[in-house]
Amino acid sequence: xxxxxxxxxxxxxxxxxxxxxxxxxxxxxxxxxxxxxxxxxxxxxxxxxxxxxxxxxxxxxxxxxxxxxxxxxxxxxxxxxxxxxxxxxxxxxxxxxxxxxxxxxxxxxxxxxxxxxxxxxxxxxxxxxxxxxxxxxxxxxxxxxxxxxxxxxxxxxxxxxxxxxxxxxxxxxxxxxxxxxxxxxxxxxxxxxxxxxxxxxxxxxxxxxxxxxxxxxxxxxxxxxxxxxxxxxxxxxxxxxxxxxxxxxxxxxxxxxxxxxxxxxxxxxxxxxxxxxxxxxxxxxxxxxxxxxxxxxxxxxxxxxxxxxxxxxxxxxxxxxxxxxxxxxxxxxxxxxxxxxxxxxxxxxxxxxxxxxxxxxxxxxxxxxxxxxxxxxxxxxxxxxxxxxxxxxxxxxxxxxxxxxxxxxxxxxxxxxxxxxxxxxxxxxxxx
Amino acid sequence: xxxxxxxxxxxxxxxxxxxxxxxxxxxxxxxxxxxxxxxxxxxxxxxxxxxxxxxxxxxxxxxxxxxxxxxxxxxxxxxxxxxxxxxxxxxxxxxxxxxxxxxxxxxxxxxxxxxxxxxxxxxxxxxxxxxxxxxxxxxxxxxxxxxxxxxxxxxxxxxxxxxxxxxxxxxxxxxxxxxxxxxxxxxxxxxxxxxxxxxxxxxxxxxxxxxxxxxxxxxxxxxxxxxxxxxxxxxxxxxxxxxxxxxxxxxxxxxxxxxxxxxxxxxxxxxxxxxxxxxxxxxxxxxxxxxx
Numbered sequence: 270x271x272x273x274x275x276x277x278x279x280x281x282x283x284x285x286x287x288x289x290x291x292x293x294x295x296x297x298x299x300x301x302x303x304x305x306x307x308x309x310x311x312x313x314x315x316x317x318x319x320x321x322x323x324x325x326x327x328x329x330x331x332x333x334x335x336x337x338x339x340x341x342x343x344x345x346x347x348x349x350x351x352x353x354x355x356x357x358x359x360x361x362x363x364x365x366x367x368x369x370x371x372x373x374x375x376x377x378x379x380x381x382x383x384x385x386x387x388x389x390x391x392x393x394x395x396x397x398x399x400x401x402x403x404x405x406x407x408x409x410x411x412x413x414x415x416x417x418x419x420x421x422x423x424x425x426x427x428x429x430x431x432x433x434x435x436x437x438x439x440x441x442x443x444x445x446x447x448x449x450x451x452x453x454x455x456x457x458x459x460x461x462x463x464x465x466x467x468x469x470x471x472x473x474x475x476x477x478x479x480x481x482x483x484x485x486x487x488x489x490x491x492x493x494x495x496x497x498x499x500x501x502x503x504x505x506x507x508x509x510x511x512x513x514x515x516x517x518x519x520x521x522x523x524x525x526x527x528x529x530x531x532x533x534x535x536x537x538x539x540x541x542x543x544x545x546x547x548x549x550x551x552x553x554x555x556x557x558x559x560x561x562x563x564x565x566x567x568x569x570x571x572x573x574x575x576x577x578x579x580x581x582x583x584x585x586x587x588x589x590x591x592x593x594x595x596x597x598x599x600x601x602x603x604x605x606x607x608x609x610x611x612x613x614x615x616x617x618x619x620x621x622x623x624x625x626x627x628x629x630x631x632x633x634x635x636x637x638x639x640x641x642x643x644x645x646x647x648x649x650x651x652x653x654x655x656x657x658x659x660x661x662x663x664x665x666x667x668x669x670x671x672x673x674x675x676x677x678x679x680x681x682x683x684x685x686x687x688x689x690x691x692x693x694x695x696x697x698x699x700x701x
Numbered sequence: 702x703x704x705x706x707x708x709x710x711x712x713x714x715x716x717x718x719x720x721x722x723x724x725x726x727x728x729x730x731x732x733x734x735x736x737x738x739x740x741x742x743x744x745x746x747x748x749x750x751x752x753x754x755x756x757x758x759x760x761x762x763x764x765x766x767x768x769x770x771x772x773x774x775x776x777x778x779x780x781x782x783x784x785x786x787x788x789x790x791x792x793x794x795x796x797x798x799x800x801x802x803x804x805x806x807x808x809x810x811x812x813x814x815x816x817x818x819x820x821x822x823x824x825x826x827x828x829x830x831x832x833x834x835x836x837x838x839x840x841x842x843x844x845x846x847x848x849x850x851x852x853x854x855x856x857x858x859x860x861x862x863x864x865x866x867x868x869x870x871x872x873x874x875x876x877x878x879x880x881x882x883x884x885x886x887x888x889x890x891x892x893x894x895x896x897x898x899x900x901x902x903x904x905x906x907x908x909x910x911x912x913x914x915x916x917x918x919x920x921x922x923x924x925x926x927x928x929x930x931x932x933x934x935x936x937x938x939x940x941x942x943x944x945x946x947x948x949x950x951x952x953x954x955x956x957x958x959x960x961x962x963x964x965x966x967x968x969x970x971x972x973x974x975x976x977x978x979x980x981x982x983x984x985x986x987x988x989x990x991x992x993x
Contacts, residue, residue, distance in 0.1 A: 301707065366739055372747050372955070373738075374754040382755050386762040392862050393769045393872075394830055396839045602836075605863050611759055612866050622755045626748035633740025633747045640741060651715055655708050662705035666988040673992060 272692055274318055278327030279685035285312055285328045286679040292333060293668045293675065300663040303654070304472035306335040307663045308464055335464035337661045343485070345653045346475055350482035350522040352646040357527035359639040361429065365539060366636045368421050369629055377414045378625050381550070381611075384411040385621075388608035395601025396564065402596050405588070408572075412586055415547050419583040422540050429532040436480045436525045437511050443477045444494065444508035451492050452506035458490075477502075481511075482521035497521030535635065540583070542628045548582035549616050549624070551575070554607060561603025570598050572607075706987075713980045720973035727966040736957040746954040753951045757944070759866075764940055766862045770872045771933050773827045777873060778926050780825040780832075781919055784879075787815050787822070788916050791890060795909040798897045805897045812897065816890040820845055823880045833876035836860060842876045843887070851887035853877055864936050871929050879922050884915040 289310045299305040311331040317323035371378045387404040394400060450470045457463035474494070477483060483502065486493045494503040498519040501509050518533075520526050551573040558572040571589040576582050591598045600607075611621060618624045730736055740747035794808045794815075823833050824841040834842030834855030842855035857877045861869040880886050889911045896904035 300705075303707065303711075363741075366741055370739055371754070372740065372750045374758070378751055378755060379758065382758040386758065389762045389766055389863055393766060394828065394838065395836070396830065605861065605869070608762075609863060609866075611755070622752050626751050629740050629751050630744045630748040633742075633744030636739075636741035637744060651711075654711065658705050658708045658711070659703045662703075662707050664703065664705040666706070669988050669992060 272689060272696065274326065276686065276689045278315070278325075279682050279689060281315065281327040281329075282682040283679060283686070285310070285330050286675045286682060288330055289675045290672060290679070293672050296663045297665065297668050300665055300668075303658075304468055304475065305663065306337045306464060306468050306661040308333050308335050310334075332462050333464060334462070335467065335661075338657070341653065341657050341660065342471060345650075345657055346478040346485075347482055347522070348646065348650045348653050349475055349478045352643075352650045353479035353524045354522045354527040355639065355643040355646045357432075357524040358530060359636070359643040361425065361527065361531045362535065362632075362636045362639050365422065365425055365535070366632055368418055369539075369632045371625075371629060377411075377418055378622070380407070380411040380414040381621065381625070383407045385608050385611035388604045388610075391599070391601060392604035392608060395604055398596060401599050401601075404599060405592070405596055408588060412588070415543065415583045415586055418543060419540065419581075422536050422543070426532050426536040426540075429528040429536070432528045433516055433525055433532070434513055436528065437513050437516065440477060440480050440502070440525075441508070441510045443473055443480075444502045444511070447473045447477070447494065448503050448506050448508040451503065454492075455490055455506070479524060481523040481525050539628070539632065541579070542631070544579045544582040545617065546583070546621075546624055546628070547586045548576055548579035550610075550621070551582065551586055553610050553615055557603050557606050557610070558600045561600025561606075563600050564597040567598070568600070570600060572599070709983050713976070713983060716976045717973070717980070720969065720976050724966070724969045724973055727962060727969050730957045730962045731959070731966050734957055734959065735955050736962075737955050743954075749954045750951065753947055753954070756947055757951070760940055760944055760947070763864050764937075767864050767870070767933055767937055767940070770862055770864065770870050771930065773832060773872045774926050774930050774933065776825060776827045777832050778923060778930070780822050781879070781923050781926070784819065784822050785916065785919050785923070787819055788886070788912055788919065791815050791893065792909055792912045792916070795893055795897070795905050795912065798900075799902055799905055805900060809894050809897050812890060812894045816887060816894070817845075819880070819886060819890065820851055823876055831855070832873045833879065835875035835877065843880065849891070853881045864933070865939065868936065870933060870936065871925075874922050874925060879918060882918055884911050884918060886912075886915050889915060 289312075292308050292310045296307050311334045313329050313331055315326035315329045318326050370376055384404075384407045387400070387407040391397070391400040391404055447470060450466060450473060454463050454466045454470065457466055474483065474485060477494075482497050484495045484497065486495075490505075492503065492505055493501070495501050496511070496515070498515075498517065498521065500511060500515045502511065503509070516525055516529060518526070518529060520529070555571045555573055555575060559569050562568050563570055570591055572592055574585075574587045574589050576585055587593075589598075614620045614623070616624045618627055729738065737743050737746045737750060791812055794812050798805050798808045820843050823843040825832055830838040831840070831842050832838075834840070836858040837855045838860075840854060842853060843851050844854055845851050853876055855876055857875045859875070860872050862872055864870045889908055893905065893908035893912070896908055
């Protein structure tokens, strides 16, 4: 083997170690970026020099490799969708729970109780105009509470609808960026690996996955992103905008699905329970009231304006104009029977309190299960993040030791060059 | 497993967040004294709490009804007590007028006075409402006509009020069952006065007998009212004993066990401190310290 060959092998080693050091430096620089994938310099022995002894020619640098596990990346993304959906649902439902917080004896049910108790007070002295006015005040307080609970629920529904629109907008911005990065990857990879761009893209896809769960498909140079219900989002360097009409219950996990559930499942469920309650109060009170007699001996007077059906009853419930205009029209003779409606088991599901208790139970258990699902997904996501870090995360200790290693190799290669130089001087000195 | 610094710090952050969350929960429990403050804390307990609260609110109303009924019944009882005395005096006057040489005119004047008092006793009010007129409470049940006869303008209806979920209590007896019932006291008294005026002894005797009958009617009414008051006292103690049971039930589902909650708070505090201490050690562990 020629002396020149030793020199070039030493030089190759010098360069390879320098490259390895710069890869380590890049790893350390990005150590705190959770989306970063650690990189390694790929090298291979340069192979024999063709001589009879087959001595190796040093080192060949192949490229830079990013150490990632595709399966974990996919699971992580799915879990991110599930976690984001569970968070959104739990937060939304907690807002609704506040509307039904009767456990402090200061909510809608207290107003309903006050209303029926006012009938009991009226029964003490049916002729009392004060008691009649007081009854109207508590009736209006109950009606206002029903109206405002209805409005608040509808507000939650509207907010969820707006959030869907906003999320679709965010999704479209992200898919555009993903298409752009895909184009850059294709350009860059024509010349060699582009791990940083791939990290950038998977960070964007991860961001996207908090809104909507996606299928990622890559084969050769082709890259494709679709939703779980098969709407194309990205194909190579082009993105296709999602519209709100593409969003249905098959869209897959993510915040958008949670908002959809809030808007189309949870809120309508609570509104219809509230409507049923208001409708039945209206119906039972009117039936008894119209059989009683007012202060002037008139009968067949409704207390509430009659409602035809339970639809929107909690929004529509109101005093009958006759009663609203003149409290003498309240049927005092029926006062006791009306007051007893508070505990009479004539409502669907038992008494009025039973019916309301069922609503409270439903809201409470919906929130509790959303919260436990949120905690569960939080745990799972953390586990997956740890598994990803275990494979792809940068360890400062590890890099520090490798720096030491490459540094020593670099020093040894330099020493080699010096040795070759001395050999050359000896060789050149032969003739002198 | 390969463990990176990032993993350790992420885990530390999560542990700190969990620790803070647990600490805050137990802090809430200690400071509010309640273990259920929102339906999601325990949905079943929440619906129980709602039911118990409503029962409590309803029982408060029953208790107000009861107070009202007792006051009204006591006023009726007092009025009937004075009615009994008046009847007794009227009977005495009748018997006195049977005696020889007694001037009837003085007795007649007193009797007419007693009759007027009787009218006003029959028109007794409670909180501005007439209590002997049946369900007609805003106009006097007994009206003295120009010919000094007295007519009943009430009705014969009861005025019950609800005092527990399953029972009602009568709050009054209509005048038609007392003053103008089997014996009409007003016509009896005016008949007696007439008989005394004319000195018709057998008529006086007959009216005095009627007064005795009326006295029985009044004492029956009084014992009815006594019965109602008795029932009211029983219901009162029933309400307060069920109230106690309800309160202890409510406390069981809603209130935190303070000793346990404080122990939990201390434990959570220590756990958080331990997590923080681990965090402090974590940053000291690096190979860089040994590569010198």
